[in-house]
Every structure is written in structure tokens, then in C-alpha cells.
Amino acid sequence: MxxxxxxxxxxxxxxxxxxxxxxxxxxxxxxxxxxxxxxxGGTWHVNHYPGLAVDIPSVTYSYSFEPNPRWSQLFAPGGELKQYATDVAAKYDxxxxxxxxxxxxxxxxxxxxxxxxxxxxxxxxxxxxxxxxxxxxxxxPHVPDFPGIGDFAGDIIHTTAWPDGRDFTGERVAIVGTGATAVQLIPELAKQALELTVFQRTPIWVVPKVQLSIPPQVRELFARVPLTQKAARLVSGSVLEVLMVTGVLHFKQFKLGNKGAALLAKAHLRNQVGDPQTRRKLTPTYDFGCKRPTFSNTYYPVFNQPNTHLETSSIVRVEPDGIVTEAGKIAVDTLVLATGFDxxxxxxxxxxxxxxxxxxxxxxxxxxxxxxxxxxxxxxxxxxxxxxxxxxxxxxxxxxxxxxxxxxxxxxxxxxxxxxxxxxxxxxxxxxxxxxxxxxxxxxxxxxxxxxxxxxxxxxxxxxxxxxxxxxxxxxxxxxxxxxxxxxxxxx
Structure with missing residues (x-):
């Protein structure tokens, strides 16, 4: 047949x-x-929340046989990944x-x-x-089944179904989750929300982000001499390889490398968050690499702002006007779910x-x-x-x-x-x-x-x-x- x-x-x-x-x-x-x-475009079509960007250098996060000389930044924003997917689809019909x-x-x-x-x-x-x-x-997408979540009177927004242009000015916003998505989104929410409560179950390792704009002259060089972009990809890939293979996959043989990455993340946290108690809450108790780490220079400083609160008490239930934790009730107008995927x-x-x-x-x-x-x-x-x-x-x-x-x-x-x-x-x-x-x-x-x-x-x-x-x-x-x-x- x-x-x-x-x-x-x-x-x-x-x-x-x-x-x-x-x-x-x-x-x-x-x-x-x-x-x-x-x-x-897959995830780069579905996700378009504020702050979305690739967390791998763009010269590496792309097909090696289809380099893109038009990346505007070392870590390209999500819209550029979507455009890259569209361009590749067009080229290969x-x-x-x-x-x-x-x-x-x-x-x-x-x-x-x-x-x-x-x-x-x-x-x-x-x-x-x-x-x-x-x-x-x-x-x-994973949507948690907190008791009473169906009775919440405000908006419930999962990061995979983001309403473009949504304004949070004057609102009391709660976000559940502190994974890679939340690390990108939280600084953006904090710019608008009257009060932002971050519900953290497990802290994430965050290391400094070397975010650089790629000047037009460099982009032109990448386009005219593709070998230069290939060299940049080699350097970027080699750094990631050392981090992944030695620090994570060969942990038993290279514990010092893993501990060094953890120390870098802790120094980054200490340098950016003033309150010792908040720092303790943001410090993971598991080894670097057990959970995917991420890069950010804007996540930690948010917790110095008076409108942002870190909540580590377990959620007991959701009520129409707020969230009840083991420590008490928090008034909430909008609930954002950065709860990842199943x-x-x-x-x-x-x-x-x-x-x-x-x-x-x-x-x-x-x-x-x-x-x-x-x-x-x-x-x-x-x-x-x-x-x-x-x-x-x-x-x-x-x-x-x-x-x-x-x-x-x-x-x-x-x-x-x-x-x-x-x-x-x-x-x-x-x-x-x-x-x-x-x-x-x-x-x-x-x-x-x-x-x-x-x-x-x-x-x-x-x-x-x-x-x-x-x-x-x-x-x-x-x-x-x-x-x-x-x-x-x-x-x-």
C-alpha cells in the first residue's frame, strides 16, 4: 500500500x-x-512574554549550517528567534x-x-x-491545581498564553515560580506592579549575564565573512561545553569546577541583594547543575525594591481576592503562573x-x-x-x-x-x-x-x-x- x-x-x-x-x-x-x-516556531511562537530572550548565546543557539548574521544582541530577544525560524522555513521551502x-x-x-x-x-x-x-x-504547560484556584476573581495568566500589551500598573500581582522564565519576567513585572509577590518553592542558581549588543559593523562582518561568525560560535560553544561536561556530567572528577560555578553565583547574589535574610532565601541548597541554571543581571536587584516581596511559605489555597499561605493571606489582583511544563x-x-x-x-x-x-x-x-x-x-x-x-x-x-x-x-x-x-x-x-x-x-x-x-x-x-x-x- x-x-x-x-x-x-x-x-x-x-x-x-x-x-x-x-x-x-x-x-x-x-x-x-x-x-x-x-x-x-515552536516555543518561540508560543512564548512572547515581556523579557523573553534566549539564555544561550545566539551564535550557538542556531543551526550551524544556517548562521544568522543579524542577531542584535549576544543573547537575542525572543522575537528574533521567531524571525529566524520564519527565515529558515522560507529558505528551505x-x-x-x-x-x-x-x-x-x-x-x-x-x-x-x-x-x-x-x-x-x-x-x-x-x-x-x-x-x-x-x-x-x-x-x-503545567497549571498547578491549588485548592480554590478556580474561584479566583482576577486574571490568571500562564506565561505560555501571554496577553500582549497587558498593563499591570496599579495592580497587586503574584507570580508563582522562579525558574528560567520567571527570572526573565519578574524584573519586567516589577516595573509596573504596585505590589509584586514572588512565590518561590525552589531557588535557582543565577550567574552574571554578559549581555552585549552586537554593533552593525560586526553584523556586517558576520554577513561578509561567515568564518568570523563560525569562530564566535566555536568560542561560545566551548565555554558552554566546559560548564556542561566538566561541571555537570563529570561532577565526580571535577567537583572543584562545579563548586567554582556555585561560588560565582553566590558572589553575584551577594553583590546584588542587600538583605541577608533575602539572600539566604535565594540561595539554593542543591549542587550547581542539578536544575538548569540561568543568566541574569536584573533578577536579583528586583528584591531590593520596596514593591517586591519574596514569599517562601507554601500556598494553602487560593481565594477570590488573594492567596492564603502557611504564614497568612496576601491580597492579589492578578495571578501569573510561571510554573513551567509537564x-x-x-x-x-x-x-x-x-x-x-x-x-x-x-x-x-x-x-x-x-x-x-x-x-x-x-x-x-x-x-x-x-x-x-x-x-x-x-x-x-x-x-x-x-x-x-x-x-x-x-x-x-x-x-x-x-x-x-x-x-x-x-x-x-x-x-x-x-x-x-x-x-x-x-x-x-x-x-x-x-x-x-x-x-x-x-x-x-x-x-x-x-x-x-x-x-x-x-x-x-x-x-x-x-x-x-x-x-x-x-x-x-
């Missing part, structure tokens, strides 16, 4: 776009990219393959026809030889995927441990590529992960064509060996050799395993993704 498409890609963010570019390069041009939102406002319910492998049957919320069914899920790691309950996978023998991927992961060979394929799921999988995230830039997976696809599909076959499936032996190796390597990481007990980090799944990051250097990851043993797959 001939399918409707060579491949269906779920998600039109940078991961899905990278997969589409690689598939088209490999000769699979009949593709459909199904996206639930009304435009492309991707938008004509995209269907927006299309919510995928699930996909089932048809072993007799050797294809995937994908159903969408509107009842339409599509078939494809290959299925690629590119739904992102942070795509399912990573492990609803995002692995984000849709129902049924493989051979009726195997449900979500249930299998939860019953048999989260796992994926090279962070991209799973046994008993033929012709399936899961881009946001366990052990897939490499380095600190998501684009490292994307390009490694593109390399893997190129080698895999090349061998498939050489053998004259149409179906691939990773062997259970190869998958088990990869899982054992990843588990062993992670033993040296801060996640298992450090103190992460109080971090409440999304790096850990419900079983307490840190199964999100690939425990390899960027260079090693890219090398392995392009050189894995071809016999680790079976071909039909």
Missing part, C-alpha cells in the same frame, strides 16, 4: 524543521508537518508542507501495510511510511504512539524505564524517530541535539536506500547496550554523585532517574550519531 506521505512530522519548531530539511535532502520530499499552533491548527491525537503502526496511521483531532486519518515526533521537551506525565510522548504488537510507547517507557537508542529510536517502533526522547538532549544548546539527530537520520536512511529496503527498526540488543552505557556514564554526573535532593529538577523523572541528558560531550555525540553501527538496525 502506498502511503499518503513519505513522512509525517509532528511539530513545526526547530526540531521538526531540522528533520524536514534532512528528509528533503535525502529525497523524501512528500512530507506533512502537523502543528497544533497557528504558526511555526518548508511552510508549504505545514498544516497549522492541527492537533495530532495519536499514531498506530500497521505492520501488514508497513506504514503509520496518524489521526488528528478533527477525525482525519493520514498514512505515512515514516513518523517523526518533534513536539519539544517544553511543550505541555515534562514526564504528558510529554513522553506528547501523543499516543502504538508500535508493533500493540505496544504503547508511553506505558512501556513508564513500566520498563525511559529509553531510546542514541536518543532517537525505540525497538518495536519501526520507522519511528522521536526527537524529544530520553537521553537525547546534548550540551546546552538544543541545536546540538537537532543536528546530531539529523546526522543519525542521514546515515540511517542512506543505509536503508543502499539495501533497497523501506523499513528500519533498532534491535533490542543495541538499545539495551546504549541504555547500559548511558546509565553507567551518568553515575559520574552531578545528578547521582552530587546533592540534588532539594532541586525539584525537571531533569529527573518520576522514578528519580535523570534520563533527559545524553552523558557525552558535543563532539562525541555528533561523532557517534554519524558513525553508529549500521547493524544496530534491522531492515525490511
Amino acid at each position: 502506498e502511503p499518503d506521505y513519505d513522512a509525517i512530522i509532528v511539530g513545526a519548531g526547530f526540531g521538526g524543521m531540522g528533520a524536514a530539511i534532512e528528509l528533503k535532502r535525502l529525497g523524501h520530499g512528500n512530507i506533512a508537518i502537523l502543528e497544533r499552533e497557528d504558526d511555526l 518548508l511552510k508549504r508542507h505545514m498544516e497549522f491548527g492541527t492537533v495530532v491525537d495519536g499514531a498506530v503502526w500497521d505492520d501488514d501495510a508497513q506504514l503509520w496511521r496518524v489521526t488528528t483531532h478533527d477525525g482525519v486519518s493520514r498514512t505515512a511510511r515514516y513518523l517523526v515526533t518533534a513536539t519539544g521537551f517544553l511543550s505541555q 515534562l514526564w506525565d504528558t510529554n513522553f510522548p506528547a501523543i499516543e504512539v502504538i508500535g508493533r504488537e500493540g505496544l504503547n510507547l508511553g506505558k512501556w517507557w513508564r513500566e520498563k524505564r525511559f529509553q531510546a537508542y542514541e536518543g532517537i529510536t525505540v525497538p518495536k517502533f519501526p520507522n519511528f524517530l522521536s526527537l524529544n526522547s530520553p537521553y537525547s538532549y546534548s550540551g546546552l544548546s538544543y541545536f546540538t541535539t537537532i543536528e546530531g539527530q539529523m546526522k543519525h537520520m542521514g546515515r540511517l536512511f542512506g543505509e536503508l536506500a543502499r539495501r533497497g529496503k523501506t523499513t528500519f527498526e533498532v534491535t533490542e540488543e543495541a538499545n539495551a547496550a546504549f541504555l547500559d552505557d548511558a546509565t553507567e556514564r551518568l553515575d559520574s554526573s552531578v545528578f547521582y554523585s552530587g546533592d540534588c535532593a532539594s532541586s525539584r529538577s525537571y531533569y529527573f523523572n518520576k522514578s528519580g532517574e535523570a534520563t533527559l541528558l545524553r552523558p557525552r560531550s558535543t563532539a562525541s555525540t555528533l561523532r557517534e550519531m554519524g558513525r553508529f553501527p549500521l547493524d544496530d538496525y534491522s531492515y525490511r
Whole structure:
């Protein structure tokens, strides 16, 4: 049976776009990219709250094969990332393959026809030889179920559904959460709110941000001599690599490096916050790297302002006119939820995927441990590529992960064509060996050799395993993704 498409890609963010570019390069041009939102860009389309910016230097947070000489700052604002996605889609003619406002319910492998049957919320069914899920790691917003939250009389705003132009002047605002999103948003809210209460459950490590504007002359140089931007990317990537690989993944061997990063963050806090009690509340009790740290020069100073209050008491309930904590009631007009994303309950996978023998991927992961060979394929799921999988995230830039997976696809599909076959499936032996190796390597990481007990980090799944990051250097990851043993797959 001939399918409707060579491949269906779920998600039109940078991961899905990278997969589409690689598939088209490999000769699979009949593709459909199904996206639930009304435009492309993934998280950079959904998120547009005040202060939004990338927290990785922009020369690194981009495709290496598609450098952008137009970044205005070292850490580009969110709007520029959205524009970059639009420009890349135009250059590689991707938008004509995209269907927006299309919510995928699930996909089932048809072993007799050797294809995937994908159903969408509107009842339409599509078939494809290959299925690629590119739904992102942070795509399912988490909304806390505080008692009484449904009775709150004011506005409740989640950061993923930000009302552009919203003015908070004269309002008593409460924000729940102090993760990377909140670190960017809180200084902006404090500029307008009459009173701002920050509800913190777990403090975050914050280090100084070297925020520099990129002068027009430098941008022109990047455009005329691309090698200069490649050199800047190399320097930026190397610094991030040292931070990630030595300080986090090789914590056992390089504890001093990790402690040095923590000391830098503590000095930054001490230099920017005057009140000792507030500093104590803002100081993490877990090791640096257990939870993703962030960069900011404007977050800590907010807590010196008379209109901003740090609240660490647990929320008991929400009432129509405020929030009741263990320490008392706080009057609130508007509630902002910077509560992040539901990573492990609803995002692995984000849709129902049924493989051979009726195997449900979500249930299998939860019953048999989260796992994926090279962070991209799973046994008993033929012709399936899961881009946001366990052990897939490499380095600190998501684009490292994307390009490694593109390399893997190129080698895999090349061998498939050489053998004259149409179906691939990773062997259970190869998958088990990869899982054992990843588990062993992670033993040296801060996640298992450090103190992460109080971090409440999304790096850990419900079983307490840190199964999100690939425990390899960027260079090693890219090398392995392009050189894995071809016999680790079976071909039909």
C-alpha cells in the first residue's frame, strides 16, 4: 500500500524543521508537518512574554549550517528567534508542507501495510511510511491545581498564553515560580506592579549575564565573512561545553569546577541583594547543575525594591481576592503562573504512539524505564524517530541535539536506500547496550554523585532517574550519531 506521505512530522519548531530539511535532502520530499499552533516556531511562537530572550548565546543557539548574521544582541530577544525560524522555513521551502491548527491525537503502526496511521483531532486519518515526533521537551504547560484556584476573581495568566500589551500598573500581582522564565519576567513585572509577590518553592542558581549588543559593523562582518561568525560560535560553544561536561556530567572528577560555578553565583547574589535574610532565601541548597541554571543581571536587584516581596511559605489555597499561605493571606489582583511544563506525565510522548504488537510507547517507557537508542529510536517502533526522547538532549544548546539527530537520520536512511529496503527498526540488543552505557556514564554526573535532593529538577523523572541528558560531550555525540553501527538496525 502506498502511503499518503513519505513522512509525517509532528511539530513545526526547530526540531521538526531540522528533520524536514534532512528528509528533503535525502529525497523524501512528500512530507506533512502537523502543528497544533497557528504558526511555526515552536516555543518561540508560543512564548512572547515581556523579557523573553534566549539564555544561550545566539551564535550557538542556531543551526550551524544556517548562521544568522543579524542577531542584535549576544543573547537575542525572543522575537528574533521567531524571525529566524520564519527565515529558515522560507529558505528551505518548508511552510508549504505545514498544516497549522492541527492537533495530532495519536499514531498506530500497521505492520501488514508497513506504514503509520496518524489521526488528528478533527477525525482525519493520514498514512505515512515514516513518523517523526518533534513536539519539544517544553511543550505541555503545567497549571498547578491549588485548592480554590478556580474561584479566583482576577486574571490568571500562564506565561505560555501571554496577553500582549497587558498593563499591570496599579495592580497587586503574584507570580508563582522562579525558574528560567520567571527570572526573565519578574524584573519586567516589577516595573509596573504596585505590589509584586514572588512565590518561590525552589531557588535557582543565577550567574552574571554578559549581555552585549552586537554593533552593525560586526553584523556586517558576520554577513561578509561567515568564518568570523563560525569562530564566535566555536568560542561560545566551548565555554558552554566546559560548564556542561566538566561541571555537570563529570561532577565526580571535577567537583572543584562545579563548586567554582556555585561560588560565582553566590558572589553575584551577594553583590546584588542587600538583605541577608533575602539572600539566604535565594540561595539554593542543591549542587550547581542539578536544575538548569540561568543568566541574569536584573533578577536579583528586583528584591531590593520596596514593591517586591519574596514569599517562601507554601500556598494553602487560593481565594477570590488573594492567596492564603502557611504564614497568612496576601491580597492579589492578578495571578501569573510561571510554573513551567509537564515534562514526564504528558510529554513522553506528547501523543499516543502504538508500535508493533500493540505496544504503547508511553506505558512501556513508564513500566520498563525511559529509553531510546542514541536518543532517537525505540525497538518495536519501526520507522519511528522521536526527537524529544530520553537521553537525547546534548550540551546546552538544543541545536546540538537537532543536528546530531539529523546526522543519525542521514546515515540511517542512506543505509536503508543502499539495501533497497523501506523499513528500519533498532534491535533490542543495541538499545539495551546504549541504555547500559548511558546509565553507567551518568553515575559520574552531578545528578547521582552530587546533592540534588532539594532541586525539584525537571531533569529527573518520576522514578528519580535523570534520563533527559545524553552523558557525552558535543563532539562525541555528533561523532557517534554519524558513525553508529549500521547493524544496530534491522531492515525490511
